[in-house]
Amino acid sequence: MKPESIGIVANLQRADAESVLGRLETRAAERGLALLADPDTAACMAAAESVPAGDLARRADVLFAMGGDGTVLYAARLLCGSDTPILGLNLGSLGFLTTVGEEAVEQAVDALCEGACTIEERAALACELEVPGDDEPARARALNDVVVGWGASSSIVSLDLSVDGEHIATFMCDGLIVSTPTGSTGHSLSAGGPILYPGSPVFAINVICPHTLSSRPLVIPDRSTISIRVGESAKPLVLSIDGRDHPGDITPGCTLHVRRAKCGVRFVHLEEYSYFKLLSQKLHWRGSSI
Amino acid sequence: MKPESIGIVANLQRADAESVLGRLETRAAERGLALLADPDTAACMAAAESVPAGDLARRADVLFAMGGDGTVLYAARLLCGSDTPILGLNLGSLGFLTTVGEEAVEQAVDALCEGACTIEERAALACELEVPGDDEPARARALNDVVVGWGASSSIVSLDLSVDGEHIATFMCDGLIVSTPTGSTGHSLSAGGPILYPGSPVFAINVICPHTLSSRPLVIPDRSTISIRVGESAKPLVLSIDGRDHPGDITPGCTLHVRRAKCGVRFVHLEEYSYFKLLSQKLHWRGSSI
Amino acid sequence: MKPESIGIVANLQRADAESVLGRLETRAAERGLALLADPDTAACMAAAESVPAGDLARRADVLFAMGGDGTVLYAARLLCGSDTPILGLNLGSLGFLTTVGEEAVEQAVDALCEGACTIEERAALACELEVPGDDEPARARALNDVVVGWGASSSIVSLDLSVDGEHIATFMCDGLIVSTPTGSTGHSLSAGGPILYPGSPVFAINVICPHTLSSRPLVIPDRSTISIRVGESAKPLVLSIDGRDHPGDITPGCTLHVRRAKCGVRFVHLEEYSYFKLLSQKLHWRGSSI
Amino acid sequence: MKPESIGIVANLQRADAESVLGRLETRAAERGLALLADPDTAACMAAAESVPAGDLARRADVLFAMGGDGTVLYAARLLCGSDTPILGLNLGSLGFLTTVGEEAVEQAVDALCEGACTIEERAALACELEVPGDDEPARARALNDVVVGWGASSSIVSLDLSVDGEHIATFMCDGLIVSTPTGSTGHSLSAGGPILYPGSPVFAINVICPHTLSSRPLVIPDRSTISIRVGESAKPLVLSIDGRDHPGDITPGCTLHVRRAKCGVRFVHLEEYSYFKLLSQKLHWRGSSI
Structure with a gap:
């Protein structure tokens, strides 16, 4: 048309x-x-x-x-x-x-x-940040990626990764990236992630500087819900969505849920x-x- | 039942x-x-x-x-x-x-x-090896992976990679791995490949020891046909299917086609x-x- | 004795x-x-x-x-x-x-x-941070490593790397690690760095999440002076010495010099x-x- | 002059x-x-x-x-x-x-x-290949690197790595590279190795496609003797010195010793x-x- x-x-x-x-x-x-x-x-x-x-x-x-x-x-x-x-x-x-x-x-x-x-x-990502004590999760959409990590201190971060409610591992690391195929040639690529051909119905999960040396990028179907719970690090982290810092704090106890956006x-x-x-x-x- | x-x-x-x-x-x-x-x-x-x-x-x-x-x-x-x-x-x-x-x-x-x-x-892989001068391509099935490379000499290998008939790059390397989600935790993982969750409708393509340092593992939809043409290296290569060496020679000019097997x-x-x-x-x- | x-x-x-x-x-x-x-x-x-x-x-x-x-x-x-x-x-x-x-x-x-x-x-590292406008550089010693990066925002960092006064490259990245052999099994290892046998008279320089995909860890003699100049990113970075955040700000225009400590x-x-x-x-x- | x-x-x-x-x-x-x-x-x-x-x-x-x-x-x-x-x-x-x-x-x-x-x-490498039953080891010099691996079959290789007579690990892998600083920008780099500044008095040891996912490149002083013993794989391997295949077979039980050459x-x-x-x-x- x-x-x-x-x-x-x-x-x-x-x-x-x-x-x-x-x-x-x-x-x-x-x-x-x-x-x-x-x-x-x-x-x-x-x-x-x-x-x-x-x-x-x-x-x-x-x-x-x-x-x-x-x-x-x-x-x-x-x-x-x-x-x-x-x-x-x-x-x-x-x-x-x-x-x-x-x-x-x-x-x-x-x-x-x-x-x-x-x-x-x-495909795009729909993110929900559950903050303990808040009634309503903060919501955002990403075309490229969602990154959780570092923040104003360099001290190590502990992140619990779950997929569809099943706990996979607790990673001691600098951060974690969930990316769409579109975002796979961005931050995720610099962190050692694979290139996902656009249209591949999958997302990539990539740990930044994992202290578990056998950690590797993980590719999962885009019908999955990825949950990242921030463990007991003594600092607020940065939540970056498509390269923009998210205004709200992401602190120990918060959980970020990422799934495929409807549109x-x-x-x-x-x-x-x-x-x-x-x-x-x-x-x-x-x-x-x- | x-x-x-x-x-x-x-x-x-x-x-x-x-x-x-x-x-x-x-x-x-x-x-x-x-x-x-x-x-x-x-x-x-x-x-x-x-x-x-x-x-x-x-x-x-x-x-x-x-x-x-x-x-x-x-x-x-x-x-x-x-x-x-x-x-x-x-x-x-x-x-x-x-x-x-x-x-x-x-x-x-x-x-x-x-x-x-x-x-x-x-998912499994169906492989066809086109040898110049042979009427009928050799065929094999793989559950894990298909590897082309090295052989009896260590001299560098030149492989042309195409997907669905489109040329992507010519890699100077030691070899190349195409793996299913099932095979992604095998040889491909040792070569720096991602872990593909079983059931993800994708395959991984992974170059072994690429001389192109910006090469990264590639994840493509499993409806694609991957073609690997052996360039002008002066030696026969090894073709390994699920870890078993394939009897036929794979020599300069041969092309290996890999797609998802029907069953x-x-x-x-x-x-x-x-x-x-x-x-x-x-x-x-x-x-x-x- | x-x-x-x-x-x-x-x-x-x-x-x-x-x-x-x-x-x-x-x-x-x-x-x-x-x-x-x-x-x-x-x-x-x-x-x-x-x-x-x-x-x-x-x-x-x-x-x-x-x-x-x-x-x-x-x-x-x-x-x-x-x-x-x-x-x-x-x-x-x-x-x-x-x-x-x-x-x-x-x-x-x-x-x-x-x-x-x-x-x-x-071996230990002696670090000097030159801040524009300050007379006296801040000084610190590290047994493991010196890390410059991220900070309270996730936006990309531009770092100029020089060795002995010679400019090597400007890296767009999340950060950069200089480590001793002792520190090579710490943060540097999680970022893809090599393991340096203790007593090897060398240091490792390692870019975290480099946007230059051909970047690789660099090992240089420990008699060298490594200088890292913070480029025009719009944010203060974190300077971490042996895992502890350094009190002073490291802002665009600052230069960090790292060499082997006398003791x-x-x-x-x-x-x-x-x-x-x-x-x-x-x-x-x-x-x-x- | x-x-x-x-x-x-x-x-x-x-x-x-x-x-x-x-x-x-x-x-x-x-x-x-x-x-x-x-x-x-x-x-x-x-x-x-x-x-x-x-x-x-x-x-x-x-x-x-x-x-x-x-x-x-x-x-x-x-x-x-x-x-x-x-x-x-x-x-x-x-x-x-x-x-x-x-x-x-x-x-x-x-x-x-x-x-x-x-x-x-x-610096150059002096290599000695001890073959069981042979009186005299085969000798060669390398400016870049020594590679042991693959061979005419793709089946996995088991290599025992020792340094100065101390056993470090047995690696299941495709091969192993020992490189000088000069060779560190060659085959070793394509296998994920670090760049060693020329004149650094160290060598790099790098496992190709290690099945031990926590394996990382190792940098050791160039006064060390590196020994690689070929384990019980059922095939002859390739020994490549500066990219040239070595005429002799390297078979299970052989040990390759690598040290710095006098000249x-x-x-x-x-x-x-x-x-x-x-x-x-x-x-x-x-x-x-x-």
Whole structure:
């Protein structure tokens, strides 16, 4: 279905942001598409309607996230359950989520108008933090990952890991990451985790700096509920969701439950998109480096 | 459904093999179950019918594999497409596939008769080796894994990896492992691979000693076809299927295709079986080791 | 040389602390050795002289650290340049530094009196933290390791690593560990670092969760000066020295210099002590676990 | 000391080999240096004296190894105890040992004549293979590494590791690598080993695909003797020395002893040489790859 409007969020600190926005305006005008942008972005554009960020996904037919992968994660937070698809356009260097280059902004508009693109749905995580004494758990959604760990002290952390109510192990460690396939090329990868092909119906659980040397990344079906209970460490930990620190404290006795969110995040891909090509390009998989 | 007969394969070199077989005979007689065993095993038993190993799966209602995980892999090879379930009984130490202890042999027979057990189906791999100049590819099935590598020389190997016909990368390495969830705790784990929870509809691809230092284990949906083409190394490689060397040569120009086999392997579990308990016990996940 | 006095620090929260202290008193009396203890420990003993913790190393001929490895690290901090040797006695489970079991407390006293023991010197780290605008760098010593990282936020850290003034790389990561051979079996090991045999004249540098996937642990001669400059991350980091958080802030622009300390830490070993035996026992290096 | 002659070994299959040899001849003539080359190389040159490869090191003042790292390893084997320094000149892409680019061949000759270069000695390994029933052990030298493992079958290998006569552990594995600092960026690195700065007086021991999941690379002083005894696996293994398969069989019961060789290998470096620059260039340590 041909879109009638494009919502825009952009990282305006990137060097080429304004010129690419200008090119987007020109081509959208030629194609008769309405442009909506959050107020900061709209201020850099000639004719885009300024719309509160939180309303963009509801009002636009497709959401352009222009910048880096962080901009796409921000766009995904704006969805709030809407199924508006996101098109990630990188300003600068190729990202796992910003797969369209800035040189292709016109091509992206054309492809949308001509239906020459595909939609892929990525799984998201629904997190609930049970805090002793609180009636209502805090809730959040993640497209990439949930990380519990360290905090303002380096002292060791004790985390109880359970899956579907069954206790697996208590890990003495620096932290623990639960990631979706989308997030598997992020923080989890730096911690030794595997790469999960998008669409694999699984999540990865990865202990950061485990004192149990035989600990290994664990891949489980995405129908599972993962629970992480913070043991008796004498410090508040950091809870990071898609790379953003969660405002509430996570203290000894808290339990974090992670499961697959009801709604995922939909992405627009141009026809030449290939996950494996992207992967080998990003990770420099070209022959021997030693 | 209550079984009427038990087929038996046993590793007779294990210390307790004969006494456990004796106890099995006693309890089977009490329960009115017929026993069938391969000729070597039958020779150690009083009243079991001697049956060619290749006929056991077809004729028995359940197959007892007594020994270590290697014995279960052997039993799985005997299935030849039959859906007869396997019960793995360890003689010695707990295995990932021999999950019933020898002390529980009577309990296992009782549980079968009373239906106090569950059946779990594990995915298997179907492999085809395309050799240039050969009309028909060689075929084999694996429950655990397929390994290509090293061979009689230590010189470096060049392997082209493709998934569903799309080329991913050419790895300079010692070898490459494709493993099922069942095999993920075997050779793949020793090579840095993740643990795949049984039933996860994915396979793991793992490069052994990659010269590309950014290479990481890859987890892909089990509906994919994985192809490994042997590049211009000047030596024949080893092809190992479930830990057994494959008779045919695998030489430069050969391509190995791996996909999910149509039939999996069914296992009988007693009610107290828990994969996670087994895992944390086998890997000594008990607190800090450092 | 036969010692005339033993200084004692003990972790009094360990179950057997008091009974082992009692046994130590009995045997020391039989051997004519004076006992000095820090005030808390002295309060649990019948006849030990209470001495401020900071004076123990200067006044005693040998220092007994009774508890876990943390107790030994505490004892090492009390040395303040003194070359009094430490004997680590574990209360509970074997440690890398508390190598004498509590059952052997009498044997340890006897061995000291009879000279049936060896002294081993372990290298320590001297750290200097240069804070922009401060005249004088903060200084600290470490027996195990120095860790820079995370802090109260999970956002990524940028660290510039130089050795002997030569810039090596800027790592985007969660943190970085510099460890001595003694510390190589601690935090560094959990982060994928190698085990450095004690006495190897080298240090290990290890990036925690590096975003550069080709990053690997680096082993350099202990005559080198390692400098870590904190890049433009928008947050204060944690500086941890031998597992204790450093009071001062480490903020963007700070540089941490690490080199070998002039004085090391001397340890008393009983004759049956073997590093490799300890290592394989602690890490469960007994055959296959998979 | 200004050299009077240059010995040459070259990988003539590299595209630019002949033209670079020609430029070397021109500049050597201008500088009044004699050129000696092995017969194959001499055949491609106008005026170089043809000398048996085994005599080059003894007769020339410096040895140019032109090609890749393999060419340098070959040159090192030609030394046979001579202390003639090697200059590694890459034809194609930068190597860890071929650190001078082909564009700098004239600069290299000039630097030698003007003394504008440094000599670095790298440690080598002396290996002895004790075969039961043989009187005399087989001997070999390695600049990079010694690898024992796999062989023509993939079945698991059992290796007993001892250091200075003390048994450390029996590893069930695919193989084991002992590497010098020079070799630490080779096969050992691909197997998860650390990078040892050249000149660090240590060796690394690294188990390939250990079934003991808590196994980690071990770094030991280079004054140690490492012994690897092949356990009861039912197959001959491969013994690889600097990447070359050793002719003799290594079978169950054999023991390989590895220690530091009396003579190392000396390398010529131009003044701009920097190990760390080379390392970060070869391993692409430039910011985040994910």
